[in-house]
Amino acid sequence: MPNFTADDLMNKDYSPTVDGGDxxxxxxxxxxxxxxxxxxxxxxxxxxxxxxxxxxxxxxxYQKVERLLRHKDIKDEDDRQKLIKWIEDNWNK
Structure with a gap:
């Protein structure tokens, strides 16, 4: 598995710990x-x-996946498989 870390993310506004949103x-x-x-x-x-x-x-x-994960069209989606499918379907758009 690739071994990128939080330091490799483009955005730095993520919670570094469980944020209670779960x-x-x-x-x-x-x-x-x-x-x-x-x-x-x-x-x-x-x-x-x-x-x-x-x-x-x-x-x-890695950063492209992160960028697509934040796309407005899937802002409220949290289902892993739906997110994967959406990113795959929109990869070249």
């Missing part, structure tokens, strides 16, 4: 299915896993 009902499977896009560690993990899935290795690509 729904306490999201445990186990639900927690794995949701992405809190305000928490640094979740964004780092999501971006690295996306790169791994698509065999990308460049920092610029």
């Amino acid at each position: 729904n306490p009902k999201y445990r186990g499977v639900l927690d794995r299915n949701k992405v809190d896009k305000t928490e640094e560690y979740e964004v780092v993990y999501f971006c690295n896993k996306f790169l791994e899935k698509h065999s990308f290795k460049e920092k610029a690509t």
Whole structure:
């Protein structure tokens, strides 16, 4: 898996710890299915896993995933699979 860190993110406004935005009902499977896009560690993990899935290795690509993850069209989406699909579908737009 790519090993980019929070230092490689373009934006620096993420919470470095759990910020309370997580729904306490999201445990186990639900927690794995949701992405809190305000928490640094979740964004780092999501971006690295996306790169791994698509065999990308460049920092610029890591940052592109981050940028797309913040797109206004998916602002309120937190479902991991829907986010992945949207980013894949909009990668070249």
